[in-house]
Amino acid sequence: MIHEPERECMARDTMVALQLEALQAVLARTYLHVPFYRKRFDEMRIDPDEVRCLEDLARLPVTTREDLQANYPYGLFAVPLREVVRIHASTCMSVVVGYTRNDIKTWSDLLARVLVAGGVGKDDVVQIALGYNLSTGGFGVHYGAERIGASVIPTSTGNTRRQLKIMRDFKTTALVATPGYAALLGRTLQEQGTPRGSLSLRAALLGGEPLSDILRRDIQDRLGVVATDNYGLSEVMGPGVAGECQERDGLHINEDHFLVEVVDPVSLAPVAPGEPGELVITTLSKEAFPVIRFRTRDITRLLPGTCPCGRTTRRMARVERRSDDILIVRGVKVDPRRVAELFLEIEGHPSPHRIEIERATGMDSLTLLVGVEESSGFDEVRKQQERLDRLRRGFTSELGLTVAVRLVEKGSLNLAFS
Numbered sequence: 001m002i003h004e005p006e007r008e009c010m011a012r013d014t015m016v017a018l019q020l021e022a023l024q025a026v027l028a029r030t031y032l033h034v035p036f037y038r039k040r041f042d043e044m045r046i047d048p049d050e051v052r053c054l055e056d057l058a059r060l061p062v063t064t065r066e067d068l069q070a071n072y073p074y075g076l077f078a079v080p081l082r083e084v085v086r087i088h089a090s091t092c093m094s095v096v097v098g099y100t101r102n103d104i105k106t107w108s109d110l111l112a113r114v115l116v117a118g119g120v121g122k123d124d125v126v127q128i129a130l131g132y133n134l135s136t137g138g139f140g141v142h143y144g145a146e147r148i149g150a151s152v153i154p155t156s157t158g159n160t161r162r163q164l165k166i167m168r169d170f171k172t173t174a175l176v177a178t179p180g181y182a183a184l185l186g187r188t189l190q191e192q193g194t195p196r197g198s199l200s201l202r203a204a205l206l207g208g209e210p211l212s213d214i215l216r217r218d219i220q221d222r223l224g225v226v227a228t229d230n231y232g233l234s235e236v237m238g239p240g241v242a243g244e245c246q247e248r249d250g251l252h253i254n255e256d257h258f259l260v261e262v263v264d265p266v267s268l269a270p271v272a273p274g275e276p277g278e279l280v281i282t283t284l285s286k287e288a289f290p291v292i293r294f295r296t297r298d299i300t301r302l303l304p305g306t307c308p309c310g311r312t313t314r315r316m317a318r319v320e321r322r323s324d325d326i327l328i329v330r331g332v333k334v335d336p337r338r339v340a341e342l343f344l345e346i347e348g349h350p351s352p353h354r355i356e357i358e359r360a361t362g363m364d365s366l367t368l369l370v371g372v373e374e375s376s377g378f379d380e381v382r383k384q385q386e387r388l389d390r391l392r393r394g395f396t397s398e399l400g401l402t403v404a405v406r407l408v409e410k411g412s413l414n415l416a417f418s
């Protein structure tokens with residue numbers, strides 16, 4: 001099933017024409033109504049009327065989360081508040097976003113697309129275990145589920161045992177939650193000794209956090225569902241930007257509403273087709289809170305080929321990491337994941353550690369604090385010195401820059417997991 005086949009299965013040239021027309025319109029509107037964008041465009045001597053093809057988008061300035069925060073609360077709204085019917089905010093409340101009546105209608109349809117792609121239809125009983133509050137999750141999915149005519153149970157988050165009781169008693173067939181919460185529901189079900197078969201559940205729509213293959217398998221096994229991933233972020237709209245279909249091979253991007261680019265997070269140049277990079281999104285239809293070239297900091301890549309489901313919208317790989325995780329020290333990119341892997345390669349086991357960067361003009365330095373249990377004795381000191389040398393040599397040669405290593409008492413690292 002496809003919610004809006006005439007939009008989701010468009011020929012590529014029709015899509016490109018639609019995107020260009022919508023892009024020109026949104027640029028004209030933001031230039032006219034949002035001083036922040038007008039100032040930026042003027043500074044860079046960019047006339048929005050001169051954007052004549054999608055490639056021209058790359059000439060426009062990017063917008064960062066910091067830009068949005070600097071315009072708190074309403075500085076980037078493109079319509080007067082009297083036209084705004086809903087206000088949400090990012091998790092830390094530093095970015096406030098608004099929706100016109102049309103925006104809510106569009107949002108509902110986009111969520112309807114994602115739900116239908118995830119296997120949910122009007123006969124389903126949908127339990128939405130996402131926050132119904134300032135965050136965009138709960139309300140976004142709620143309107144989409146009502147749009148397709150499903151029976152919606154707005155349980156919101158928390159109270160795991162009550163969630164499971166409702167799931168069983170109300171015969172929930174589709175669960176909407178973060179992957180972490182879905183996994184917790186699955187574990188609790190097992191701990192209670194409730195057989196999976198006593199539930200009517202068959203689909204789970206997961207979003208808001210990275211979904212790894214292991215986590216997906218775990219949720220599918222414990223809850224007996226087909227679990228699909230979906231992607232969105234409050235700065236852009238909330239959920240509804242992209243979602244997996246039943247093939248579960250990449251997330252279909254709602255390209256008629258969101259123009260995406262994948263760029264090198266350092267140079268901001270477009271990456272080669274199919275290569276990973278940072279996702280940059282321009283909203284094409286948002287009225288109240290349009291964003292132009294918003295840097296999501298999420299790392300993904302566009303997948304090649306067409307999807308057997310019939311949708312022609314391009315697919316992006318699941319987002320598993322963010323670009324601001326990557327540190328740049330003296331021009332060298334350091335990926336904290338690689339640092340964690342290197343402990344395994346150099347010593348054969350993982351080690352609790354923290355990376356410290358000191359920024360001084362032209363003299364950034366990287367120190368690796370490695371946590372050890374408190375110990376004493378000459379032999380220990382000698383062993384520790386050998387270990388320090390081994391780590392320093394290993395990290396320096398693998399990362400391509402001088403790394404200082406210090407052993408510190410493990411508790412002083414303040415790690416959530418160690």
Ligand SMILES: [Zn+2]
Pocket residue numbers: 245246247252307308309310311
């Ligand atoms: Zn598909």
